[in-house]
Amino acid sequence: xxxxxxxxxxxxxxxxxxxxxxxxCLSCGRHENIESYPEELKRMTFSEDEANEYHCENCGAVLIxxxxxxxTRCGFCGAGVVIADxxxxxxxxxxxxxxxxxxxxxxxxxxxxxxxxxxxxKGFMTADRIKSVTGIYVPFWLFDLNSxxxxxxxxxxxxxxxxxxxxxxxxxxFDAFRDINLDYVKIPVDASEKMNDGLMDKLEPYPYEQLKxxxxxxxxxxxAEKYNYTDEELLPRAKxxxxxxxxxxxxxxxxxxxxxxxxxxxxxTRNVNSYYVLLPVWMVSYDYNRSEHIFAMNxxxxxxxxxxxxxxxxxxxxxxxxxxxxxxxxKCASFMMGGGFW
Ligand SMILES: [Zn+2]
Ligand SMILES: [Zn+2]
Numbered sequence: 001x002x003x004x005x006x007x008x009x010x011x012x013x014x015x016x017x018x019x020x021x022x023x024x025c026l027s028c029g030r031h032e033n034i035e036s037y038p039e040e041l042k043r044m045t046f047s048e049d050e051a052n053e054y055h056c057e058n059c060g061a062v063l064i065x066x067x068x069x070x071x072t073r074c075g076f077c078g079a080g081v082v083i084a085d086x087x088x089x090x091x092x093x094x095x096x097x098x099x100x101x102x103x104x105x106x107x108x109x110x111x112x113x114x115x116x117x118x119x120x121x122k123g124f125m126t127a128d129r130i131k132s133v134t135g136i137y138v139p140f141w142l143f144d145l146n147s148x149x150x151x152x153x154x155x156x157x158x159x160x161x162x163x164x165x166x167x168x169x170x171x172x173x174f175d176a177f178r179d180i181n182l183d184y185v186k187i188p189v190d191a192s193e194k195m196n197d198g199l200m201d202k203l204e205p206y207p208y209e210q211l212k213x214x215x216x217x218x219x220x221x222x223x224a225e226k227y228n229y230t231d232e233e234l235l236p237r238a239k240x241x242x243x244x245x246x247x248x249x250x251x252x253x254x255x256x257x258x259x260x261x262x263x264x265x266x267x268x269t270r271n272v273n274s275y276y277v278l279l280p281v282w283m284v285s286y287d288y289n290r291s292e293h294i295f296a297m298n299x300x301x302x303x304x305x306x307x308x309x310x311x312x313x314x315x316x317x318x319x320x321x322x323x324x325x326x327x328x329x330x331k332c333a334s335f336m337m338g339g340g341f342w
Pocket of ligand 2: 056057058059060061074075076077078079
């Protein structure tokens with residue numbers, strides 16, 4: 001089942017507008033509020049393996065999609081389409097953070113970022129290096145976790161004092177027990193096989209107060225994917241993300257001792273709640289040094305991840321500059337030594 005948002009006024013293709021947060025028609029300017037938009041998916045039922053072939057509602061062409069794709073653009077007419085049966089049932093996202101950064105803003109940020117790299121190669125932006133600029137809704141699980149922590153530790157306090165001719169060291173031993181209850185809300189873990197986990201982690205944080213109830217028009221005109229991993233499969237990664245925090249919290253309850261030796265540490269973390277959400281990412285893929293690189297940007301906050309391209313020529317100049325400087329310093333030093341201060 002394909003959803004295509006046709007403008008009721010003029011019949012043109014409508015898509016989600018990141019500036020206004022509405023479903024907009026570029027031809028006549030009509031716009032629709034999405035939050036009050038009727039929810040189609042709840043009224044539809046799909047069988048699991050309903051369709052493998054989809055046709056564009058706008059032009060009738062066959063849509064070529066990967067199995068994970070839930071929203072895309074028709075390769076023939078460019079209309080934004082949403083594949084509804086891949087977004088229903090257990091595949092229905094609970095929430096979405098819509099794009100607030102438009103394609104134009106993302107492009108501007110990319111150019112600025114390239115220029116900020118002092119070593120950006122000349123003509124990089126003018127050359128035809130940019131392969132694609134894509135707004136993607138990446139599937140994430142948000143975990144609410146609870147950790148029950150029990151810790152036994154032998155701690156010492158050491159005191160040194162002088163009495164007469166002797167220096168005394170007094171060591172006091174303490175048996176410490178800590179019973180800790182920790183709650184975490186909305187720990188994000190990306191659920192897409194394609195996306196680089198490290199890259200996605202660096203795009204955080206996402207402002208979760210911007211989470212909206214999921215409605216399909218938010219995806220119109222963008223690319224979206226369904227999750228490859230279930231919340232159960234990703235729970236270990238969520239636990240991993242909070243493990244440093246748990247350790248530092250335990251340490252913070254055992255301050256003021258000279259030494260702390262743990263004799264028992266039990267950490268029991270369980271999944272209180274998990275939500276399937278879609279989070280916005282701008283991806284610019286570009287060619288440099290005959291390989292493809294990715295510039296990624298948080299589609300809500302504008303946070304950028306990646307390294308600006310570095311020109312080999314400029315690096316060489318930069319290094320020769322440093323070498324020349326070093327050489328001069330060495331010459332001065334030898335002159336001073338030879339100059340006979342002694
Ligand atoms: Zn229109
Ligand atoms: Zn089409």
